[in-house]
Amino acid sequence: MSNIGALTAMSRGNKGTGPARALRRADMVPGIIYGDRKEPEMIAVNFKALAREHQSSNFFSKVFTLEINGKKQEVIAKDIQLHPVSDAPLHVDFQRINKDSKVNLFLPVTFINEEKSPAMKRGGALNVIIHSLEITCSPHMIPENLVVDLSGVEMHQSILIEHLKLPQGAQAAHPVRDNVLATIVAPSGTTDEEKTA
Structure with a gap:
């Protein structure tokens, strides 16, 4: 059965190409969390931790405990955008889950x-x-x-x-x-x- 990974993230307020580039220069990957009947939340995840997890074969079938500003929630990765040459993560989408989720x-x-x-x-x-x-x-x-x-x-x-x-x-x-x-x-x-x- 699926194992559980852990990632640390922070909230981000600014949208657009400029702020996203600034995050990547700071070794962060912009992303979004959606689902579970809540408003989508803009986040940023540590580049090295995300890249390491993405290399595993079960990245899209693994539950992650995502800690954002001290609060934890369970998510599953739904999509990741990669650089066309280096395959470095550029953006990641997570879906919120709970005990009743499918x-x-x-x-x-x-x-x-x-x-x-x-x-x-x-x-x-x-x-x-x-x-x-x-x-x-x-x-x-x-x-x-x-x-x-x-x-x-x-x-x-x-x-x-x-x-x-x-x-x-x-x-x-x-x-x-x-x-x-x-x-x-x-x-x-x-x-x-x-x-x-």
Whole structure:
């Protein structure tokens, strides 16, 4: 499940390009917090701390405790703008969350136990259709990835959403559109008779 990170921020009142440049010269990244039926709040986050967190693979699926002027609130990163050359953070968007919040996010789908699939043992190939699946879940119950167990999977079998083990309260955001995650196809060069068999 998702772990919790910590970032320190400060409120900022001035908008526009000039004040944003001044913040970046002071090693701060301008940002905004929105959601939870409250007014958006303009903030600035420490550049080094944000850049370090952004390098982690779970940056967009991690809950952050954001301390602003001594007050703490939980947020999740929703967007980050990067410099086109250096990839340095230029602006970050956070969404406020609480114990009742639900968030939509994409998580990678991982396939395990290929060696336990009869089809794969016979040379079948895994044709992945959905590499990242959009799910809806509590921000405090975000898994690191979504795992599909290929044990016992036969040739020409479709791997469906129900093969996934989702955390409690989580569900696919688009179950009809994303119903088929992958298929097992016969190796190339196989004759029609062999495929049927």
